[in-house]
Amino acid sequence: MTDHPPRRERVVLAQRRGARMMRTRMEVQEQTEVGDALVRGLMRAQLGLALRLAVAVVVVIVAIPLTGTLFPALTTVSFLGIRLNWLVLVFALYPLLYVAGRIYVHFAEQAERDFLRVVDDET
Structure with missing residues (x-):
């Protein structure tokens, strides 16, 4: 009989998706x-x-x-006495x-959802 080395076996940690998800969440x-x-x-x-x-x-x-400094005529313009x-402050700046x-808020929440997707669904 010849001595053959044992057949090599590949060992993969956390092969299941759930185990990988738990590992990332735990980290x-x-x-x-x-x-x-x-x-x-x-x-x-x-x-x-x-x-x-x-x-x-x-x-x-x-x-x-x-704009008011570059075009001083704009600073004297009035509409309905205002x-x-x-x-501009009332109808442009505050809405801005x-x-x-x-x-x-929208994009910060999107970043948080992406973060949770990475943590929960890491494959």
Whole structure:
């Protein structure tokens, strides 16, 4: 008889989908390095979104007085006895802030759903 080495067997950890899902969820809950990296990625995505929206809003806010400075005739315009700069504040700036807030909430919730999809459905 010849001595043959034993046949090699491939061992795969957490071959089942449920075990892999639990492992990722546990890494987030136990704050391991992998879980910490996932949470930091979520926070980084939300911070990037907040900064981009803040820059857009600041550009619009700075444009309002800059327009008045570059075109001084606009500062004297009135409509129904109300100066144009106040009308711009009421009908443009405040709705802009509201829409920017709604956009942030929408995309932040989308990032959280994507994060949960990664944690729950990792394959």
